Amino acid sequence: MTLPYAEVIGDPIVQSKSPAIHNYWLGTLGIAADYRAAHVTAEGLESYLAKRREDPLWRGCNVTMPHKQAVMPFLDRLEIGAEMVGAVNTITRRERSGEVRLIGTNTDMAGFMEPLLPMLETPHYFRMARVLGTGGAARAIVAALAEQGVMVVLAGRDPAKARAILDEIDPEGEHHVADLSHFADPTDFAFDDREGCFDLVVNASPLGMAGQPPLLFDLTHAPPGSIFYDIVTYPADTPLLQAARGAGFRTIDGLSMLIGQAAVAFEKFFGSPPPRDDGDAGLRALLAK
Known part of the structure; x- marks a missing residue:
């Protein structure tokens, strides 16, 4: 029997935990469907989406690096979140009256914020x-934080690109940019009293992922009481999180965001919310193997 299916696409894709997550939920709910990983290069992206558009069994795909912006010209419509962020991480196939439309969504915002909302x-x-x-x-993280009244310092190898992102997503916000290298060396900056403040350090880059260069961040740049959040999932316990935890900081791993955003996508693909009554303990145990 041929089953409905969804996928995750990226280049590379071997490190993706999305198939394990979605197939765990499908199995738990007893849904007859499949979720796969597909290696799609930049050159093959247009062809991939054209073929899947014609496949009635294809429910959609999650989109990972480096295609989150590149897929946008090949879609028929963007939902509000994706349009605001300027990036797509979920595509769904919708057919009505014989017309097929590919819809771009961004579930990264909801997934990223899920563990932070109780604190905020x-x-x-x-x-x-x-x-x-x-x-x-x-981009999704900046948009989500700006909605919660968080002032963002966005750091990248190209500060001009960082400034353009801030100006596009939240032009009225009082945000700042920095060169990523600024955080590599120690600082003797004397932070003021942080009582009653919310401080967050987010690694939203692939640095620190297995096979990628390390993220160079000296912990002296983090105010007392900061929360460290690393969205890298391979490994889930990154060197940044290990160092921060060893210094007494609270940490959040990338599985939190990955599972949170996957939950939104799962319901779009398969029409049912995923089972999360155990606080994702069973799923996390599976992913740790």
């Missing part, structure tokens, strides 16, 4: 985040 329910005197990276995920 409390009012703060000041909210600040140092976000490292300027790719598609960083």
Whole structure:
């Protein structure tokens, strides 16, 4: 029997945990469907989407590096979040009256914010985040934080690109840019009293991922009480998180964002919310194997 299916696409793709996540949920719910990984290069992206458009069994795909912006010209419509962020991480196929439309969505915003929202329910005197990276995920993260009144310092190898992202996503915000190398060396900056403040450090780049160069971030750049959030998932416990935890900082791993955004995409693909009653403990145990 041929089953409905969804996919994750990227280049590379071997490191993706999305098939394990979605197939775990499909199996738990007893849904007769499949979720796969597809290696798609930049040159093959247009052809891939054209073929899948014609496949009635294809429910859509998640989009990972480096295609989150490149897919946009090949889609028929962008949902509001994707349009605001300027990046797509989920594509769904919709057919009505014989017409097929590919819809671009961004679930990264919801996935990233899921573990942070309980902390942001409390009012703060000041909210600040140092976000490292300027790719598609960083765009979603900046948009999500700006919605919560967080002042962002966006750091990248090209500060001009970082400034363009901030100006496009939140032109009225009082945000700042920095060269990524600024955070590599120690600082003797004396942080003021952080009582009642919310401070966040986010690695939104692939640096620190297995096979990628390390992320050079000296912990002296983090105010006391900062939360470290690394969206890298391979490995989930990155060198940045290990160092931050060893210094007494609270940490959030990339599986939190990955599972959160996958939950939104899963319902779009398969029409049912995923089973998460155990707080994702069973899924995390599977992914740790």
